[in-house]
Amino acid sequence: MGLRRIGTLLKIAIAKAWQYPLTRRITMGLLFIMAITAIMSFDYLSDLETLEVGQVSAKDIKAPASRDIIDEEKTSIAREQKVRATPPVYTHDPNIVVRVKSDIDQFFTTLINWRQTEQDGLGEGAVLNDETPGERMDRLKAQLQIAVPENILLKLLAISPELLAFTQIETENLIAEMLSMPGLTEELNRLSEGMPPNRAAGRVLPYNMEEANNLVQERIENANLSTEIKDILSGTVPLFLRPNAFLDVEATKRLHNEVRQTVAPVTFPVRQDQMILRAGDVVTEEHIEILSQFGLLRTGDIWLQSAGMALLVSLNMALLVYFLRSYRRDLLKDERMLWLLGLMITLSLITAKAIASVQLHEQPDVMSQLLYVIPAATGPMLLALLLDGRIAIFASIVTSLFIGLMTDYSITHAIVAFLGSLVGIYSVSRFSERMDFARAGINVAIVNSIAILALGLSTNSNFAVVAAYGIPAGLVSGILSSVFMIGSLPYLESAFKITTSVKLLELANPNHKLLRKLLMEAPGTYHHSLLVGNLGEAAAEAIGADPLLVRAGAYYHDIGKIKRPPFFIENQNQGQNPHDKIAPSLSTLIITSHVKDGVDLCREAGLPSTVVDIVEQHHGDTLVSFFYHRAVESDRTESIQEQDFRYEGPKPQTKEAALVLLADTVEAAVRALPQPTSGKIEGLVRKLIKDKLNDGQLEESDLTFKDLDLVAQSFCRVLNGIYHTRIEYPDSVSKE
Structure with missing residues (x-):
């Protein structure tokens, strides 16, 4: 009875502690530390033999595969003989x-x-x-x-x-x-x-x-x-x-090293299932050498090695937290994004460890070159798309460090992994079309190859081995990084509910079901949305906002109008306005309801929350002035409340939402401008922006006065291109 009570109290205590975000984040960090430590310590913790020369073997040990074993002693003797026969420089x-x-x-x-x-x-x-x-x-x-x-x-x-x-x-x-x-x-x-x-x-x-x-x-x-x-x-x-x-001592050393590389290793064959050691045999140097080359021999204290690796992983995790506190404090509060970051690093290391654990070639120098095939750039490129470029660069440093440790503490593999990741991050940071992913893979492949060649030459490696194995492995690594990124991106977007540039491009496709429905049922609204997208995208590029997000938000900002297309003037035929037959208050309710209808349609279609937010905020709590003034004129009791004729809001919370609000307002007003000229357009644009500013619609966004001036210039440039002066043709030409 006492144990049951203790168990119940323990569950209550854990459940109460789990309610605190700090507890969950610490637990998350410990889980990733343990997972990465286990990955890096796989060699220490696996079922390897702990044997020394002179020790008696406790069991039979057979060769797991056929391989030519390098006789290190005879190889060393042969190489030194060749060196002694070579004149010094x-x-x-x-x-x-x-x-x-x-x-x-x-x-x-x-x-x-x-x-x-x-x-x-x-x-x-x-x-x-x-x-x-x-x-x-x-x-x-x-x-x-x-x-x-x-x-x-x-x-x-x-x-x-x-x-x-x-x-x-x-x-x-x-x-x-x-x-x-x-x-x-x-x-x-x-x-x-x-x-x-x-x-x-x-x-x-x-x-x-x-x-x-x-x-x-x-x-x-x-x-x-x-x-x-x-x-x-x-x-x-x-x-x-x-x-x-x-x-010349240095030149002589270089010559002797080159001569040593020209001597092929002295080997002897060991076949699969061949007995290496029998139970009761005394372990010799030859046994140790064979077991070591098969990767069957454990060296050192596994607990000390694992503790050292855990300490190194913890240090990297602490540096990552410090980096986030300094540059992305908002990310530390988003557990979903923290899970994504930890998962990307962990999966990158699992992939690298899986490849490094496979015996790709019998010769160590060839095996070392083939390990450049590890697709180290996949994780950093995904993080650049899903989170942030700076976070991706820091993560690439961490993964490159651990890849270097996996590949027999090779600094060259760490350098190649980092350089490839860096160029991959920059290649996907300015994504505009799906082919950019393929170009990113090619860029990574090229940089990998150049880095492998440069490091091979600088470390005096066998050029033939580098050219035959290392450079092709680097090329394959770049292509694999791109392929893995493309294949996993949709699942990560869906699982973590992240809107990437790829998703925004897909949403901006005119063949999307909502846009096709908008085109067929509310063509006026559809063309209005295209123009708003053009205006908003130009302004976003001018002030450094996200042009793709603005374009996608603009395309869907009035999607709710497909519920009642005739009630919106851009979809009305001449002389047919249903608002003429209803009260101003009802007209206001119909007009403002397109925001809520649009939000519902977007959520039903599974659109990202960033786009839904723009749809919800693109009018803020603006006053529907036309129907408000009509209601005031027709009311004799002075009971009309201005608040009843405003949109529900909220006001735009981001630059992108504010740009859509301004572009929507400007496009509709300029369309109604009689005989628009450059001067008239600029005057109207700046007046409308000032009105929205005075009405408080922009106070919750991050737009500055400098941004607003750049936005006005961008709007005027696009609108002057649309409403430019045209030549008046003669009647005869017009008839033809």
């Missing part, structure tokens, strides 16, 4: 010859000057009274600024000036020959043990100073020179050998 210094020739010239000039000053007994080369020959030689070496063996220096000082000049020329020639060969390095970076320097495919491979010196000695030995000059050159030329090539 060296940067050649083309100016080295000029600099070294300058050093040679300075060296020999110093020797010549020294010899001259010693012979003359002057200058720095003169023999000092207390200077020994060794000290004098040290002073010369200091002036030369190069470590010259003493025996070579003595030989250079002993030869004749002619031979010294000849030695300089030969030294310069040999050095120029050696340094003109690219690839001379300070110390050769050997690629593998015992690898000799060689030339392959016309490319000079690097060689070191020792090899260059041996080549110099060979040149000198084979030269037709005296033994004395050969000895001097053998000691002098090596002094001026300089490296002309320097190892």
